[in-house]
Amino acid sequence: MTKQTFTLTDLKKHLAQKSKEQLIADIAELYKTFSPVKEFYQAQHADISEIAKKYKDIIIKEFGGTGRGFPKARFSVARNAFNDFKKLTNEPALIADMMLTYVESTSGFCSEYGPDGEEYYTRPENMFTQALQLIQTHKLLEDFRDRAYSIVRNATEGYGHRDSLRDSYDDVYA
Template sequence: MKASKTKRSTSWSDVKARLIHFDHDGLVGLVHDLYTADKSIQIFLHARFGLGEDILEPYKITISRCLWPDMFRNQTVSVAEAKKAIANYRKAIGQPEGLAELMVFYCERGSGFSVEVGLQDEDFFNALVRMFEQALKAISKLPDEQRPLLMERLEAVCRISQNIGYGVEDAMKDLLVEYDIYD
């Protein structure tokens, strides 16, 4: 008879149980090894600990690269990677004003690129409108004094989106009315 073996995947609980055996220097060494192993972990730790002059910059660089690629270098658009940059910031620190800024920046880059190159991608435009709505939701949660500049930028996105077509401008206008956050 064969003994039945069930494979159990390793989980955070397993890792956490091992961490108990680390002393301070061991944990610092582990974090150092992680820090040097991957650029995304460096960005995460810099954001989490508020290190650097502009913790949003690496996330903006990723969003810009993904939504306004260099076509001469055969770079391609990646909505998923741009959205992942925002999700990574949310995991690292997730400050509401930073999230709103990244979402507005996403909309600016996405709409700007669309108009600049005459992009014809309905899925891209749907993602842009969804992010526009998420940005409005994020702005609505900010203190009153932080809202006007971000709203001006989103209204500018809406205005330039008239050149995109596919109903993007109309959808954005409807959302601006729905999320009238000036009240």
């Protein structure tokens, strides 16, 4: 016996058979049951700053810790928080803000703890470059100039981290 997958086409056919009231009830149930659905609708129809704060806090906590003990510093957690947030909005300024939060947190971790591993330096450098490209593409340079410079100024010298960030900064702001 073959198990058939429920495709998007199947879903559309299924939903087309429902009344408006049934669809509203289904969506309301999804909204109550699944927090990503709630966040999706909140991001589309309300102030997204509360949602942005939630995802920023995840990133900051991962690399800054809670004040007790060594931070876990898992790139997967920070990256997933960023990607989940990015699914909720197409607003370049909000995405750039989240990207810079990622860079500030991971780069700050490097300055504080000096981890021995190149990825701790290259990952924030790559995200910084991507953030600056997004900022430049959407003509948000002045909005983020001071913050971007602060990231460079506060970066550690380890593994050429500050120099790499400065090069990316100079490519966009010089």
